[in-house]
Amino acid sequence: MRILKSLASAAAAALLSFAPALAETPVVRAALQLSGTVNWEADTIRHYRFDEANGFSLEVSDVAGAPAAQIALVAGQVDMIVSDWLWVARERAAGRDLVFIPYSRAVGGLMVPANGAAKALGDLKGQKIGVAGSPIDKSWLILRAYAQKVEGFDLAGSTEQVFAAPPLVYKAALDGEVQAALNFWNFGARMQAAGMRPLLTIDQATKALGLDPETPLVGYVVRGELLKTHPGLGEAIAAASRAAKEKLASDPAGFERIRSMMKAANDVEFEALKAGFLAGTPKTGAVDEQAAARMLALMTELGGADLVGDLKELPDGVFLHPGS
Structure with a gap:
């Protein structure tokens, strides 16, 4: 009987010691278009628990489109969306603390x-x-x-x-x-x-045009406040994203599992979608900010205020840098 009591006490102590870690696990509330390609990755992250493996919990809600997602993020209703870094630069110039984590360099x-x-x-x-x-x-x-x-x-x-x-x-x-x-x-x-x-x-x-095609245009955009509260969370999100792409690249079952949400009309289209998604995998390491600044200058020249507002140069802190 004493042995059972000792085992029970040890189990209770173990649970109590583990509880604070669970309670502090950051939850990242993401608003994503579930009909879009980003859901292929988000669903892979959650299914294989790449979020948990990297110390956070990803919660996903559907959103109608980019404008609705941007409004929800700025209002603090969600923690993360997918958008382009030009929008992040514009928002940072306006005083909003948002950070860009590369997700894809796939372009048409x-x-x-x-x-x-x-x-x-x-x-x-x-x-x-x-x-x-x-x-x-x-x-x-x-x-x-x-x-x-x-x-x-x-x-x-x-x-x-x-x-x-x-x-x-x-x-x-x-x-x-x-x-x-x-x-x-x-x-x-x-x-x-x-x-x-x-x-x-x-x-x-x-x-x-002399620009760097490796500059990722689309990424996860996260509230800076959340990243400051949970140091290392940005790197954890990036690691989960990489793990999902590596899974899809190395295990045919990964894509087969999400084939229905890809809505491929036939095998040829399925293979084309797979190849296009993986081709967009960003390179690891820091984003080349000088290359991004050159792209910003071109976008400013042609898109003007409708695209970049009053933005004249790349603000500090747009891109997540490993270890920052």
């Missing part, structure tokens, strides 16, 4: 029919281009800069643009309603699987 490209005559961007003069997003979409601005600085013409003035949501641009391209389409990388992968081809990728345009 300008797709044209496989049997089309276009061989270069200039061949699209006088034609109609579908563009996912708005006139200040970052990929569209990079294409405009490429046309102007490399091929010497005004892409916006020489073509007709149709700005719409990604699915609509995708459908218009396949139906032949536009002669070229600039879409998000995942819709680009679907279009290529359906028989279209890239005329010019954003990576190619970025390199031609």
